[in-house]
Amino acid sequence: MSSFRGLAIYAHPPNSNSSPFHLPADKIPVQTLKKADFLCKIDKLLAVDPGTVKGPEILADLPVWDSLAAIGFVALLDDELGITLPSGKMEQCKTVADLVALAGNQVQP
Amino acid sequence: MNAVISAVEYHLPQTIQTNEELAAQFPHWQVQQIAEKTGIHARHIAAENELASDLAVVAARKLFDSGAAAPADIDFILLCTQSPDYLLPTTACLLQSRLGIATSAGALDFNLGCSGYVYGLSLAKGLIETGQIRNLLLVTAETYSKHIHPEDRTVRLLFGDGAAATLIQARQSPDVGIGPFVFGTDGAGAPNLIVRKGALRHIDSPDQPLDLYMNGPEIFAFTLNTIPKTVHRLIAAAGKSLAEIDLFIFHQANAYMLEHLRNRLEIPAEKFFVELSDIGNTVSASIPIAIKQAQRFGRLRSGQLAMLVGFGVGYSWSATLVRFP
Numbered sequence: 001m002s003s004f005r006g007l008a009i010y011a012h013p014p015n016s017n018s019s020p021f022h023l024p025a026d027k028i029p030v031q032t033l034k035k036a037d038f039l040c041k042i043d044k045l046l047a048v049d050p051g052t053v054k055g056p057e058i059l060a061d062l063p064v065w066d067s068l069a070a071i072g073f074v075a076l077l078d079d080e081l082g083i084t085l086p087s088g089k090m091e092q093c094k095t096v097a098d099l100v101a102l103a104g105n106q107v108q109p
Numbered sequence: 110m111n112a113v114i115s116a117v118e119y120h121l122p123q124t125i126q127t128n129e130e131l132a133a134q135f136p137h138w139q140v141q142q143i144a145e146k147t148g149i150h151a152r153h154i155a156a157e158n159e160l161a162s163d164l165a166v167v168a169a170r171k172l173f174d175s176g177a178a179a180p181a182d183i184d185f186i187l188l189c190t191q192s193p194d195y196l197l198p199t200t201a202c203l204l205q206s207r208l209g210i211a212t213s214a215g216a217l218d219f220n221l222g223c224s225g226y227v228y229g230l231s232l233a234k235g236l237i238e239t240g241q242i243r244n245l246l247l248v249t250a251e252t253y254s255k256h257i258h259p260e261d262r263t264v265r266l267l268f269g270d271g272a273a274a275t276l277i278q279a280r281q282s283p284d285v286g287i288g289p290f291v292f293g294t295d296g297a298g299a300p301n302l303i304v305r306k307g308a309l310r311h312i313d314s315p316d317q318p319l320d321l322y323m324n325g326p327e328i329f330a331f332t333l334n335t336i337p338k339t340v341h342r343l344i345a346a347a348g349k350s351l352a353e354i355d356l357f358i359f360h361q362a363n364a365y366m367l368e369h370l371r372n373r374l375e376i377p378a379e380k381f382f383v384e385l386s387d388i389g390n391t392v393s394a395s396i397p398i399a400i401k402q403a404q405r406f407g408r409l410r411s412g413q414l415a416m417l418v419g420f421g422v423g424y425s426w427s428a429t430l431v432r433f434p
Contacts, residue, residue, distance in 0.1 A: 067263060068143060070326035075369055078333055085330045087298060 030106060031081050038100060038107045039082065043073045055097035073099060081106045111254045111286040112237040113434050114230075114246075116177030119273040119398045120167040121153035121388065122238055129267070135262045143266060148364025151256065152269030152389030155252045161192045162200050163252035166207050171228045172274040173208075178207045178244055185245040186216040187232055189225035189393045191422070192252045196308070209221060215242070222302070223360040223421030225393030226273075227429050230417070231290045233277040243279040248272065249393035256304045258320040267323075267363055269389030273397035285412070285434045291342045298424035301327040308396035315326060315328065328421070332366055334421055337373050351376065355413035356403060357360070360420055361385040361395035377434060382408060392421070409433065 010079075040050045046064040059065045070090055077083040081103055093099050100107055117326060123404045128150050132140040144150050155164065165188065173180055186208075188201035201216035210216075221228055229247045232260055236242050250272035257264050277287075305311045306319030325376055336359075357376055371381045391398060396417050403409035411433060420426035 009212045059271050067325040068146070071329045071365070074329050074333070075365075078369065078373070086334065087295075087331060088328060090326045090330065091324075 032106050032108055033080060033103075035100065035107050035109055038080075038103065039096070041076055042073070042096060045069060045076055048056065048095065053096045055095065055100060056094045059094060059099075077103060110238060110240065111282055112230075112234040112277050113128040113280040113282060113285050114287065114431055115274060115278045115280075115434065116172055116175060116276040117273060117397050117401045117404070118168055118169060118171035118175060119162050119271060119394065121269070121271045121391075122155040122159055124154045124156060125151050125387075126154045126265075128153045131155075131262060131266060134409060136264055140262075141246070143263070145365075146365045147267060147366075147414065148206050148383065149266060149269075149385055149389045151387045152266075153271060154254045155270040157257075161190045161208075161252045161270075161272060162194050162196055162203055163250045163273070164252070164270065165190075165200075165204055168250070168272040168274040169204070169208050169246060172246075172276055177187070177276050178246075178278075181211060182244045183208075183210045183246045184214050184242040185233075185236055186210060186214060187245060187247045188216070188218045188252055188421075189229050189247075189249045190218065190219055191220055191222055191304070191392070192250075192255055199315070200247075208246075209247070210366075221425055222251075222392050222412040222423065223362065223390075223395065224423065224425040224427045225292070226275075226360075227417050227419040227427035228292075228425075229275075229393075230277070230287050230429055230431070231292075234287050234290075237277065237279045242388055243276045247275040247277055249397060251392040251394055253390075253392055254322060256306075256321040261320065261363050263325070264321060264323055265392050269391050271388065271391035271394040271398060273394045280434070282434060285432045287431050288429055289324055289343070289346045290429045291339055293339060293424075293426040295331075295335075295424040298327070298331055300324075301424075302422040306387035308405075315345055329366060330418055330423055332362070333369065333373065333415060335424070335426055336418060340374055340416070340418060340430050341428055343418075343430065347430055349430075353414065354380065354416045356409050356415045357381045357418070358396055358399045358409075358415055359402060359418045360390075361388070361399055362390050368430070393419070404433075 126145045128140045131296040186201045193200040199218045205216045233245045253268040302325040303319045418428040
């Protein structure tokens with residue numbers, strides 16, 4: 001389970017036929033991704049070549065990072081990992097690594 | 110005695126602004142790519158001197174012209190808008206005079222955005238089912254274009270102007286009606302969708318950014334956090350299952366957000382109404398416009414049960430079930 005559970009990030013089973021509202025929290029299956037795969041998904045979101053983003057990049061310096069990309073990232077977390085961000089979390093992200101950190105231990109080395 | 114939605118009409122301003130026009134103004138912007146995501150290709154924009162009240166008058170006159178009711182029948186006007194003519198007087202009072210509704214009618218404005226239609230239905234139900242009135246005109250009218258900075262291309266792409274008029278009447282028809290309702294409010298989200306100009310908080314702060322500001326990622330996250338739970342709260346309150354709903358009509362925010370919500374709730378596409386390609390997000394008018402379109406396209410028929418869900422600025426949200434006569 002995401003290390004952010006304590007911060008009330010809400011997890012639901014992505015692409016599952018079961019409604020999360022009918023499952024106790026400890027029964028919700030958790031989706032995980034390898035960090036390299038997750039970074040590739042961010043590459044795809046930003047429409048750049050796979051392997052482009054590594055982590056230290058500053059979001060404000062990326063010409064392709066805008067509010068629509070940020071919305072796409074919120075959707076990516078929701079679709080791929082079942083993580084719905086609580087208010088204010090996106091605002092705190094300054095780098096790609098900060099985005100990855102939002103996934104907690106659902107993104108693994 | 111039940112409160113029943115008897116008729117819905119809407120009006121959009123004449124001027125249509127296409128994505129091609131926006132692309133010409135912002136040549137380095139990938140308008141088409143964004144349009145494919147949002148599902149919005151054009152929107153109607155009110156003329157310089159055309160206000161929400163003007164759109165409201167035309168929508169209400171269409172409703173009267175349809176024969177659903179006459180101005181003399183109306184004993185209460187509810188107007189939902191965030192672009193009123195004045196801070197005071199109340200725009201609903203101006204509507205009473207312009208529409209020739211009796212001076213014995215009540216009238217009030219309420220200030221809500223995308224959740225406003227569902228809140229209006231709740232107020233209407235309360236007034237009718239407590240026996241205070243019999244025929245209520247609910248008008249949701251908005252001209253967000255007047256709040257948007259001309260250089261704010263993303264927000265310009267999303268929002269359109271429009272007004273809807275809904276007739277809600279007392280009927281002895283236990284098989285049709287409105288409700289139950291669930292509500293929600295989180296004022297901590299206020300800074301994420303806000304117009305600072307025009308009221309008193311920043312009256313002496315000319316350096317403040319005063320036009321409409323929208324934090325899209327935060328609004329999107331709020332919606333994903335809130336709306337699926339709200340839908341299930343309503344289903345539980347009604348003692349029904351999602352499968353019993355004939356058509357889901359959510360606030361027509363944008364196609365990208367709606368598709369995510371539909372997927373999260375596992376609602377079949379044929380039961381989920383999305384139609385905003387040439388209209389855009391018309392705020393509190395979006396749900397009644399969608400109702401009218403769904404009826405026109407044969408997607409919503411007499412006796413069917415629809416779920417209406419409004420959500421947005423505030424944050425404010427609400428959901429209800431409506432069985433149409």
